[in-house]
Amino acid sequence: MKYTIFSEKAKAHKKPLHHKTVVPVSYVHFEEDKLAFQKVRAVKDAKCNLPILLNAGDSVTLDFGEHCVGYLHYTVNHTYTITDSPPRLKFTFGEMPLELTVPSDEYHGTLGDGWLQNEVKTSVFLPCAVQLERRYAFRYVRIERIDNATKFPVEIQQLYCDCVSSVSRESAAEFAISDPFLKRIYDISLDTLCSCEQDVFEDGPKRDRRLWIGDLRLQALTDYVSFKNIDLIKRCIYLFAGYRIDGAVAPYVFPDSPPYVDGWVFDDYSLFFISCIYDYMENCGDLELPVELYDIALQQAQIVGAKIETMKVTPFIDWCDGLDKSVAIIGVYIYTLRQLYAIAKKLQKDATWIKAEIDKAEMALRGFYSEKEGLFVTESNQISWHSQVWAVLSGVLTKDENVKVLKNIETSKTAFTMRTPYMMHYYLEALYSCNLKKKALDFLKGYWGKIVACGFDRCPEIFNPDNQFESPYNAPEINSACHAWSCTPVYWLHMLDAENTDKE
């Protein structure tokens, strides 16, 4: 359902994008390499100088030197003889080498193969200047001349990506980190955020390209300490307010014009609407937007609260097959109720219902706490990292108990571990809430450090150091290698006071 007053405000906050031209740096080829990430390595062949000569059947692979999000532009012309028929060029784009080495007809993922980044363009007359209409996210591009007119070589005379973002990379607030390793983590996280800031905060510029509220919340947190693109944050909050499902905030909005939402919800994601308002209030000091949207925030708590009562919840929490989410969702509920309470207090609203809900939910959550194990255990007798993290974040236990919970889960043998950088953000927050800053920083360095070591120049959607081919879609080549929900090291390096924490 569309709530016009908010959808109009979302539209009013839309601004022109920044543009940056990036040209290919070198020719590369890919080699099998057991030591390389996903067993494939890009090998530099030569500097890429234009023009690029292409006869029928020719193929070149180019490295743009950095991750690009934008529109490929090129010009094609005749060489020594006028081309008698239209040359056909096939472009295949990849953020990572695997996207170029797995043939598209061998794709067997659970997501539609329309997300595979390739396109064929036929140019009837030369010379011609072409802009591919679809926006791609890539570092590598393979160009194949797939027509058969071998008598007529053509050349690509210009070739560049018109990269777009809602922010200029250079506009980020300065932040000094002397440790080059941490600096690299910081940089790829900030680059990730920059690449995902488009007409909305996209989850990933390669795939989905939607405004997910789980991602938005983390992007906004990170943006407040870096680009401070407050207009875009407001635009996205208004989009969620403007398109809801029976009042419930949707997990995502398709940013297209006109925007729209799907018909289902994630209960934790609906609740994060409260977090978005709370973070906005805390970071901007402005009360106008919280006043305006308070009722919707409250409504999310009411909707999800009623569902928790009957345990008819469908939260996201994390990608983890078989995960019993019943404890974690109560943790999320209390976590966001506390934020809602803070908003209500600031806005001088009656917070009686909220207080009562917190008490009720705390009692319910405490019922899952096993004193013996020092861990939260679900009714199905499942112990998961997710239950512990969200229980800690709910603040239902004392600080000491929380520290023990986080310690105990480390030594448990549970198979229900955190799978996404998104979930790891909340683990970091749990550590931070227990003042375990050094532990948090070490975890961050360990996990994101491995991402850097694997050659990523943006932070990926999914990363399992023990299984480089892990994919929630059963096809690692469709994974997004630049995904917003993994960009929070920028936020954490600010919060953790990295330089000093490291010396603790």
Next chain:
Amino acid sequence: MKYTIFSEKAKAHKKPLHHKTVVPVSYVHFEEDKLAFQKVRAVKDAKCNLPILLNAGDSVTLDFGEHCVGYLHYTVNHTYTITDSPPRLKFTFGEMPLELTVPSDEYHGTLGDGWLQNEVKTSVFLPCAVQLERRYAFRYVRIERIDNATKFPVEIQQLYCDCVSSVSRESAAEFAISDPFLKRIYDISLDTLCSCEQDVFEDGPKRDRRLWIGDLRLQALTDYVSFKNIDLIKRCIYLFAGYRIDGAVAPYVFPDSPPYVDGWVFDDYSLFFISCIYDYMENCGDLELPVELYDIALQQAQIVGAKIETMKVTPFIDWCDGLDKSVAIIGVYIYTLRQLYAIAKKLQKDATWIKAEIDKAEMALRGFYSEKEGLFVTESNQISWHSQVWAVLSGVLTKDENVKVLKNIETSKTAFTMRTPYMMHYYLEALYSCNLKKKALDFLKGYWGKIVACGFDRCPEIFNPDNQFESPYNAPEINSACHAWSCTPVYWLHMLDAENTDKE
């Protein structure tokens, strides 16, 4: 080489195109049918009502009811569920069924396969409105959904061709023909001309899409009695004047912006520049353009004259393997010299050289005339229709001799017969010049009548009633089914006074 004064004039005569919206009429499928043209028949399945539901793997073939030249527009939307990944649609266009029944990977023609009319379009977000950038010439289009997201059916809600032409079909001068059979020939010829009138007089809107002077001359002749699109005729004449090769008029100009020519010539085609000026003068009465371009016209005669002297000519004449063109080119030379002479006289230029060239060339041509056979025979002892037609048109013999030549060639057993509707135009002119109007009309009815009977709704590039799969490119599916040089029945039905001639 570019001659700016003329290329600028060509540009100044460029005008906006007319637009007409054509929607698909019915769903069809193709059936093998020994009696159908090229053994394949389009069978109507149902009326085409929008929307068209397309699930992954689905394919529909649509008949637009008439030949279209233009840009396909469509909108795609979700159905009952929001599509999770981009649908990919493959479009395959065909003027004739064969283009849709021969798989593109089985193409083995001598022209580049970039001319095959197909394209894949991926739509990242729905709903979306798409215009295919490439202009297509087609009556049938197959739409296949080639992505694999079977859970998400989509529908095409709008679909139409924005047809373009430099003229509105309705603007043609009225011409009454009571015989429905002749009327059909007249109509498809006029439609052909209309489809080929674009930013220039194109040879064919499906393929090549160039301004060929051999075609232009016939198109202009036809246009003078129908659309009277004099601006476009002037534009095209100026283009040939504006882009020449060491002074010689090129066989074709690429109409793209900026226009350009290839580096080789057809001598007969260079000479037809004279015919274009002559026809213009005769039809428009205007002398300004002939005055302006007289020197270039004269130059063509001088260039080709010098080459004939040394027999280093490379004319087109017709597609006919092994054809000895030495006699025909002298015929063309004299034919155009006479036109040049008429222009010179009208412009009060010194025509001494022209007169002397005519005499010299006539003597040379007469040398090939065999009194015994009543036919022209080349030095290589070859008798061809082409030699006779052009010798007749040169006017080197008496009218009675010409009549005999045209009669004798009919009974000769030569394999060197006319292959293209283009060449047949000159045969009709030869008959007409001998006042054999009834014979001309019968020939026209016979040949173009068979084109009609085979189901063409435009006049094709090549048509051999005895070999429906004949192709100058070794692949009949790449033949153009709408080709300018076969549109002259409109001209001839005016010239031949069809209604009365038929009763002779």
